Amino acid sequence: MSNKEIWVFAEQREGVLSNATLELLSEGQILAKKSGYTLCAMLLSSDDTNLLQGLYNYGAKKVYSAVDKKLAFYQNDYYSKVISDLINENKPEIVLYGATSVGRSLAPTIAVMVYAGLTADCTELDFDTEQMLLLQTRPAFGGNIMATILCPNHRPQMSTVRPNVFKKTKLSENEKGEKVAVKVDLSKVKERMRLIEETIEEMDAVDLCEAEFIVSGGRGIGGPENFPKIQALAKELGAAVGASRATVDAGWIAHFHQVGQTGKTVCPKVYIACGISGAIQHLAGMQSSDFIVAINKDPQAPIFDVADIGVVGDLHEIVPELTSQIKALKK
Amino acid sequence: MNIAVCIKQVPDSDKVTIDRETNRLNRTGVPSVINPFDENAIELGLQLKDKYGGKVTVITMGPPQAEQALRDCIAVGADDAYLITDRKFAGADTWATSYTLSLAVQKAGNFDVVLFGKQAIDGDTAQVGPGVAYFMDIPVITYVKEAEKTDKGFKVKRVTEEGYQVWEVDGQAAFTVVKEANTMRLPSLKGKMRAKSATITTWGADDIGVEEEKIGLKGSPTIVRKVFSPPIKTNRETIQNEDPKQSVKELLGKLKERKLI
Ligand SMILES: Cc1cc2nc3c(=O)[nH]c(=O)nc-3n(C[C@H](O)[C@H](O)[C@H](O)COP(=O)(O)OP(=O)(O)OC[C@H]3O[C@@H](n4cnc5c(N)ncnc54)[C@H](O)[C@@H]3O)c2cc1C
Ligand SMILES: Nc1ncnc2c1ncn2[C@@H]1O[C@H](COP(=O)(O)O)[C@@H](O)[C@H]1O
Numbered sequence: 001m002s003n004k005e006i007w008v009f010a011e012q013r014e015g016v017l018s019n020a021t022l023e024l025l026s027e028g029q030i031l032a033k034k035s036g037y038t039l040c041a042m043l044l045s046s047d048d049t050n051l052l053q054g055l056y057n058y059g060a061k062k063v064y065s066a067v068d069k070k071l072a073f074y075q076n077d078y079y080s081k082v083i084s085d086l087i088n089e090n091k092p093e094i095v096l097y098g099a100t101s102v103g104r105s106l107a108p109t110i111a112v113m114v115y116a117g118l119t120a121d122c123t124e125l126d127f128d129t130e131q132m133l134l135l136q137t138r139p140a141f142g143g144n145i146m147a148t149i150l151c152p153n154h155r156p157q158m159s160t161v162r163p164n165v166f167k168k169t170k171l172s173e174n175e176k177g178e179k180v181a182v183k184v185d186l187s188k189v190k191e192r193m194r195l196i197e198e199t200i201e202e203m204d205a206v207d208l209c210e211a212e213f214i215v216s217g218g219r220g221i222g223g224p225e226n227f228p229k230i231q232a233l234a235k236e237l238g239a240a241v242g243a244s245r246a247t248v249d250a251g252w253i254a255h256f257h258q259v260g261q262t263g264k265t266v267c268p269k270v271y272i273a274c275g276i277s278g279a280i281q282h283l284a285g286m287q288s289s290d291f292i293v294a295i296n297k298d299p300q301a302p303i304f305d306v307a308d309i310g311v312v313g314d315l316h317e318i319v320p321e322l323t324s325q326i327k328a329l330k331k
Numbered sequence: 332m333n334i335a336v337c338i339k340q341v342p343d344s345d346k347v348t349i350d351r352e353t354n355r356l357n358r359t360g361v362p363s364v365i366n367p368f369d370e371n372a373i374e375l376g377l378q379l380k381d382k383y384g385g386k387v388t389v390i391t392m393g394p395p396q397a398e399q400a401l402r403d404c405i406a407v408g409a410d411d412a413y414l415i416t417d418r419k420f421a422g423a424d425t426w427a428t429s430y431t432l433s434l435a436v437q438k439a440g441n442f443d444v445v446l447f448g449k450q451a452i453d454g455d456t457a458q459v460g461p462g463v464a465y466f467m468d469i470p471v472i473t474y475v476k477e478a479e480k481t482d483k484g485f486k487v488k489r490v491t492e493e494g495y496q497v498w499e500v501d502g503q504a505a506f507t508v509v510k511e512a513n514t515m516r517l518p519s520l521k522g523k524m525r526a527k528s529a530t531i532t533t534w535g536a537d538d539i540g541v542e543e544e545k546i547g548l549k550g551s552p553t554i555v556r557k558v559f560s561p562p563i564k565t566n567r568e569t570i571q572n573e574d575p576k577q578s579v580k581e582l583l584g585k586l587k588e589r590k591l592i
Contacts, residue, residue: 076461076471101491105473108458112429112465117552120425120456135556140454147558154552192470193500196486201494209492237592255511261452262367262510270591291591293582299571309585310569317575325579326592 002091002155006032009083009097009106010043010055010063013073017054019210020098020163025058027125027166028096031134032059034127037093040064044082046072048179056177057170064090066182073195074102076109081189084113086182092156094134096125099160107160117151119159121265123288133157139284163209164267165288201256208240208257214268216242216259216286217252220275220296220315224252229316230274233323236330242266242286244276260285274315278303295319332385332480334376335442336409337432337463338369340393340400341453365400368448370515372508375478376446377408377516383480386410388439392420392432398531406518406526413439417535422548425454429462431546434539437467439532444485447507449474457507464505472498475506 008025011018025041032039041060043051048065055063066082087095087110095110097103099121111118124137134157136149151157208214215237217230227241234241242264243257259266261281271289276282278294278301286292287306294307295315304310311318342361365373376387389404391397392415401412415435423431436445445467447460457473464471476495477488484501490509518526536546544550568585572578586592 080465101474104457105461105471108425108429108456108461109465109471111458111552112426112462115426115552118425118458119553120454120458141452145558145560148556149553150556151553192502193472193498193504195496196499197497199494199496207492261455270586291589293586299569304567304569307567309582310567311578311582312569312571313575313578318578321575321579322582325576325583329583329592 002093004035004037005040005062005090005092006035006037006094007064007092007096007156008039008041008060009095009103010041010051011098011100011102012043012045012051015045015047015050017051018098018100019168020100020103020161022054022058022168022170023163023166024096024098024161025055025060026169027161029059029169029171031094031125031127034129035093035132038062040092042066042083042086044071044079052177052179053174056175057173058168059171059175060177062178062180064180064182066184068184068186070186071184074106075193075195076105077189077192078186079106080109080113081186082182082184084110087114087116087156095156095158097158097160099162103160107158111158114156115154116156116158117149117154119149119151122159122161123165125159125161134159139288162265162267162288208242208259208264208266211240211266212269213237213239213272214242214259214266214270214286214289215239215272215274216244216276217247217274218244218276219246219250220277221247222275222316224250226316227253229319229323233272233319233326236323236326239272240268242271244279244282273303273307274319276303277301278306332379332383332444333440333442334379334385334387334444334446335436335439336369336372336376336387336389336404336446337436337459338373338389338391338400338404338448339366339451339453340364340391340397341366341451363396363400365403366448366451366453368450368452368508368510370448371510371512372446372448373404373407373409374513374515375475375506375508378513379444379478379480380408385443388413388442390415390432390435390439392416392423392428392435401531402526402529403518405529406522407516408519408522411439412529412531414531414533415539416533419536419543419547422551423546424551424553425456425458425462426552427546427550429459430466430550431539431541432459433463433466434541435534436463438534438539443503444478445469445503445505447505449507449509460505460507467503467505469503469505470500471505471507472500473507474509476509476512478506
């Protein structure tokens with residue numbers, strides 16, 4: 001028998017909880033209400049003192065906390081050992097992970113270790129109260145189709161969930177919760193991999209995956225000399241800069257700006273596509289944005305099919321004008 | 332260095348159809364290619380071979396026609412190829428695929444490194460690499476951009492959201508490779524000739540000694556309940572004016588109305 005609990009993997013980096021974790025707990029509150037299960041977090045760290053309250057505040061009633069020097073940061077062998085032991089011991093119904101570089105590496109290992117189903121990169125979760133099953137919905141085939149996945153006969157039901165899809169809802173600043181101290185014994189786990197260096201790159205201001213606003217440029221901007229127009233608008237909006245693959249392949253901008261099937265998946269509040277035709281591979285990375293503005297001189301461009309507002313016109317006129325009108329607005 | 336690369340053949344088209352009865356993707360009639368991310372894994376494998384000598388073996392689990400993808404790998408320089416195919420594998424999710432592939436890889440050779448693409452573009456799951464590694468009991472590093480040999484194993488650069496990490500791994504290892512790593516080389520004339528005549532080893536369920544209840548649909552914890560098309564936006568507003576100033580004014584008005592700015 002499994003335990004009537006929903007677990008959220010609490011991802012921390014250098015003692016700070018990730019946004020994805022707080023979003024998941026917020027969605028977890030809803031799932032907990034629907035299912036009647038208890039919302040819990042599982043935290044791995046080298047020191048949990050400053051982390052527990054944050055988890056309670058976002059709705060975790062119970063935090064399974066594993067503290068060990070070796071758990072300071074994500075190391076696949078250590079993390080998967082601790083989590084799979086915890087799962088085997090406590091048998092939660094549901095375990096959720098953020099679809100971050102950590103979650104998407106760790107969860108697949110745990111899924112095979114505990115023989116659980118795992119649905120990758122979900123954009124929607126719901127609970128079927130009749131069958132008492134988690135409904136996990138995700139885009140597949142580069143967003144061409146959506147699929148709802150179930151895991152009827154194995155426990156736990158696990159998903160990685162795309163960051164920026166769920167809104168954060170904090171209950172209060174001083175919620176109460178219970179800490180369950182987890183005994184950690186990693187002495188038998190051989191150290192097969194070591195992190196020897198970590199570099200945080202100076203991105204152009206705002207990170208794409210976390211951004212509320214994104215301004216993206218495509219081949220329509222005409223050349224690398226025009227990216228500053230996009231960057232200026234982005235700066236005015238506090239937005240991150242995105243790009244289509246065509247511009248990246250042409251060497252106009254670095255690859256980490258690329259949005260799409262072979263680039264990043266983003267879900268900002270507002271996505272402004274400038275001079276992007278809207279190839280299916282590009283749409284795959286941005287069509288779940290809350291609100292999409294497309295600026296393109298071709299009224300037939302497929303980007304307009306996913307846009308909430310389509311501006312037909314020359315971006316070389318529109319984009320600088322938009323930048324200056326926003327600037328004026330702020331004054 | 333003995334290198335294995337797991338590759339998947341995927342449909343090369345926006346025209347994906349769905350079998351309404353089984354809710355599985357319909358692959359017939361859709362042209363297929365090597366999964367684009369797997370090209371980066373192949374190229375990394377070939378570069379390791381260029382640098383340290385050895386052999387690149389490509390392995391795929393899929394329908395008989397996946398043989399073509401393997402031949403394409405030989406054309407760019409892979410040495411050996413294995414096709415893991417059996418009706419019994421049909422309907423496998425990532426759990427069952429990981430299990431099946433891990434047995435095939437272990438039977439195909441004793442590899443220093445097993446490479447995967449970052450993810451397959453049909454399912455976009457990125458789960459098979461870590462899954463296979465666990466079944467093989469070897470360490471896995473995901474999102475690898477560069478790899479080099481060390482005395483004990485490998486040193487690799489791993490891409491993260493914020494930048495990158497450098498990891499050292501001991502002994503045999505598995506890596507999933509990102510697109511930024513490289514661009515796959517073009518096939519040579521000699522390679523193309525070899526691809527035509529090369530023998531592809533084909534194994535079924537019995538050859539790799541699987542436990543039947545762990546493969547195919549039966550071995551898969553997840554099932555697809557329904558498949559649907561993403562909703563299209565029908566309430567789009569269009570702004571089109573002679574004067575860009577006017578367009579921008581309208582745009583800002585609409586954004587303000589919705590409290591987006
Ligand atoms: C396997 C695979 C994976 C891929 N992955 C990705 C991916 O991750 N991301 C991605 O983006 N692409 C990806 N692509 C490429 C994709 O198919 C398109 O080629 C690419 O997105 C096109 O980029 P674009 O829209 O910038 O260029 P184009 O298609 O050339 O579009 C340029 C647009 O700009 C407009 N324009 C031109 N001048 C102006 C002007 N002055 N003012 C306003 N509008 C103007 C034009 O009307 C046109 O619509 C992938 C392709 C494949 C095969
Ligand atoms: N059927 C398969 N045969 C061989 N390799 C596969 C198969 N499915 C997935 N892979 C490998 O695993 C990676 C991740 O796939 P996925 O988990 O499906 O996104 C791919 O890039 C391939 O390297």
